[in-house]
Amino acid sequence: MKPSKLVCHLNTKHPNVKTKPLEFFKRKLKGLNHQRTVVVQIVPLSDNTIQRRISDMAIDVRDQVIEKIKESTFVSLQFDESTDIVGCAQFVAFVRFESKERNTIL
Incomplete structure:
Protein backbone atom coordinates (compact mmCIF):
# COMPACT_ATOMS: atom_id res chain seq x y z
CA MET A 1 0.00 0.00 0.00
CA LYS A 2 1.25 3.48 -0.79
CA PRO A 3 2.46 5.51 2.21
CA SER A 4 -0.16 8.19 1.61
CA LYS A 5 -2.90 5.57 1.67
CA LEU A 6 -1.42 4.05 4.81
CA VAL A 7 -1.57 7.41 6.56
CA CYS A 8 -5.17 7.89 5.42
CA HIS A 9 -6.06 4.38 6.61
CA LEU A 10 -4.38 4.96 9.96
CA ASN A 11 -6.19 8.26 10.48
CA THR A 12 -9.63 6.95 9.51
CA LYS A 13 -9.61 3.38 10.82
CA HIS A 14 -7.24 3.58 13.79
CA PRO A 15 -7.35 7.12 15.16
CA ASN A 16 -6.48 5.92 18.67
CA VAL A 17 -2.96 4.85 17.61
CA LYS A 18 -2.11 7.55 15.09
CA THR A 19 -0.05 9.48 17.66
CA LYS A 20 1.99 6.46 18.73
CA PRO A 21 5.74 6.51 18.03
CA LEU A 22 7.33 4.41 15.30
CA GLU A 23 8.79 1.99 17.87
CA PHE A 24 5.24 1.02 18.89
CA PHE A 25 4.51 -0.23 15.37
CA LYS A 26 7.87 -1.97 15.10
CA ARG A 27 7.13 -3.89 18.32
CA LYS A 28 3.69 -4.83 16.99
CA LEU A 29 5.20 -6.08 13.74
CA LYS A 30 7.83 -8.09 15.60
CA GLY A 31 5.11 -9.66 17.76
CA LEU A 32 3.02 -10.58 14.71
CA ASN A 33 6.01 -12.13 12.96
CA HIS A 34 6.79 -14.15 16.09
CA GLN A 35 3.18 -15.41 16.28
CA ARG A 36 3.30 -16.49 12.64
CA THR A 37 6.55 -18.34 13.23
CA VAL A 38 5.10 -20.20 16.22
CA VAL A 39 1.98 -21.22 14.30
CA VAL A 40 3.97 -22.44 11.31
CA GLN A 41 6.28 -24.45 13.56
CA ILE A 42 3.32 -26.18 15.21
CA VAL A 43 1.75 -27.41 11.96
CA PRO A 44 3.78 -30.09 10.16
CA LEU A 45 3.97 -29.01 6.53
CA SER A 46 6.51 -31.28 4.91
Whole structure:
Protein backbone atom coordinates (compact mmCIF):
# COMPACT_ATOMS: atom_id res chain seq x y z
CA MET A 1 0.00 0.00 0.00
CA LYS A 2 1.25 3.48 -0.79
CA PRO A 3 2.46 5.51 2.21
CA SER A 4 -0.16 8.19 1.61
CA LYS A 5 -2.90 5.57 1.67
CA LEU A 6 -1.42 4.05 4.81
CA VAL A 7 -1.57 7.41 6.56
CA CYS A 8 -5.17 7.89 5.42
CA HIS A 9 -6.06 4.38 6.61
CA LEU A 10 -4.38 4.96 9.96
CA ASN A 11 -6.19 8.26 10.48
CA THR A 12 -9.63 6.95 9.51
CA LYS A 13 -9.61 3.38 10.82
CA HIS A 14 -7.24 3.58 13.79
CA PRO A 15 -7.35 7.12 15.16
CA ASN A 16 -6.48 5.92 18.67
CA VAL A 17 -2.96 4.85 17.61
CA LYS A 18 -2.11 7.55 15.09
CA THR A 19 -0.05 9.48 17.66
CA LYS A 20 1.99 6.46 18.73
CA PRO A 21 5.74 6.51 18.03
CA LEU A 22 7.33 4.41 15.30
CA GLU A 23 8.79 1.99 17.87
CA PHE A 24 5.24 1.02 18.89
CA PHE A 25 4.51 -0.23 15.37
CA LYS A 26 7.87 -1.97 15.10
CA ARG A 27 7.13 -3.89 18.32
CA LYS A 28 3.69 -4.83 16.99
CA LEU A 29 5.20 -6.08 13.74
CA LYS A 30 7.83 -8.09 15.60
CA GLY A 31 5.11 -9.66 17.76
CA LEU A 32 3.02 -10.58 14.71
CA ASN A 33 6.01 -12.13 12.96
CA HIS A 34 6.79 -14.15 16.09
CA GLN A 35 3.18 -15.41 16.28
CA ARG A 36 3.30 -16.49 12.64
CA THR A 37 6.55 -18.34 13.23
CA VAL A 38 5.10 -20.20 16.22
CA VAL A 39 1.98 -21.22 14.30
CA VAL A 40 3.97 -22.44 11.31
CA GLN A 41 6.28 -24.45 13.56
CA ILE A 42 3.32 -26.18 15.21
CA VAL A 43 1.75 -27.41 11.96
CA PRO A 44 3.78 -30.09 10.16
CA LEU A 45 3.97 -29.01 6.53
CA SER A 46 6.51 -31.28 4.91
CA ASP A 47 5.99 -32.24 1.28
CA ASN A 48 5.11 -35.78 2.27
CA THR A 49 2.55 -34.63 4.84
CA ILE A 50 0.80 -32.33 2.39
CA GLN A 51 0.80 -34.94 -0.37
CA ARG A 52 -0.52 -37.59 2.01
CA ARG A 53 -3.33 -35.33 3.25
CA ILE A 54 -4.36 -34.40 -0.29
CA SER A 55 -4.32 -38.06 -1.29
CA ASP A 56 -6.38 -39.06 1.76
CA MET A 57 -8.97 -36.37 1.03
CA ALA A 58 -9.19 -37.40 -2.63
CA ILE A 59 -9.72 -41.04 -1.68
CA ASP A 60 -12.40 -40.06 0.82
CA VAL A 61 -14.27 -37.91 -1.71
CA ARG A 62 -14.01 -40.65 -4.35
CA ASP A 63 -15.39 -43.25 -1.94
CA GLN A 64 -18.29 -40.98 -0.95
CA VAL A 65 -19.19 -40.32 -4.59
CA ILE A 66 -19.02 -44.03 -5.44
CA GLU A 67 -21.35 -44.85 -2.54
CA LYS A 68 -23.83 -42.18 -3.65
CA ILE A 69 -23.75 -43.49 -7.22
CA LYS A 70 -24.39 -47.04 -6.01
CA GLU A 71 -27.38 -45.82 -3.98
CA SER A 72 -28.90 -43.80 -6.82
CA THR A 73 -31.66 -44.99 -9.11
CA PHE A 74 -30.57 -43.11 -12.24
CA VAL A 75 -27.04 -42.64 -13.54
CA SER A 76 -25.81 -40.84 -16.63
CA LEU A 77 -22.25 -41.03 -17.96
CA GLN A 78 -20.53 -38.73 -20.42
CA PHE A 79 -16.95 -39.06 -21.62
CA ASP A 80 -14.75 -36.71 -23.58
CA GLU A 81 -11.19 -36.95 -24.80
CA SER A 82 -9.07 -34.28 -26.38
CA THR A 83 -5.43 -33.53 -26.97
CA ASP A 84 -3.79 -30.48 -25.46
CA ILE A 85 -1.24 -28.26 -27.19
CA VAL A 86 1.70 -30.48 -26.25
CA GLY A 87 0.03 -33.61 -27.61
CA CYS A 88 -0.98 -35.12 -24.27
CA ALA A 89 -4.38 -36.83 -24.21
CA GLN A 90 -6.86 -35.41 -21.69
CA PHE A 91 -9.78 -37.62 -20.65
CA VAL A 92 -12.81 -36.33 -18.75
CA ALA A 93 -15.68 -38.34 -17.31
CA PHE A 94 -18.91 -36.69 -16.17
CA VAL A 95 -21.26 -38.62 -13.93
CA ARG A 96 -24.76 -37.38 -13.16
CA PHE A 97 -26.91 -39.21 -10.69
CA GLU A 98 -29.92 -38.77 -8.50
CA SER A 99 -29.10 -38.24 -4.85
CA LYS A 100 -31.51 -38.96 -2.04
CA GLU A 101 -30.12 -36.02 -0.10
CA ARG A 102 -31.54 -32.63 -0.90
CA ASN A 103 -29.25 -29.73 -1.78
CA THR A 104 -26.39 -32.03 -2.67
CA ILE A 105 -24.22 -30.95 -5.55
CA LEU A 106 -21.51 -33.33 -6.68
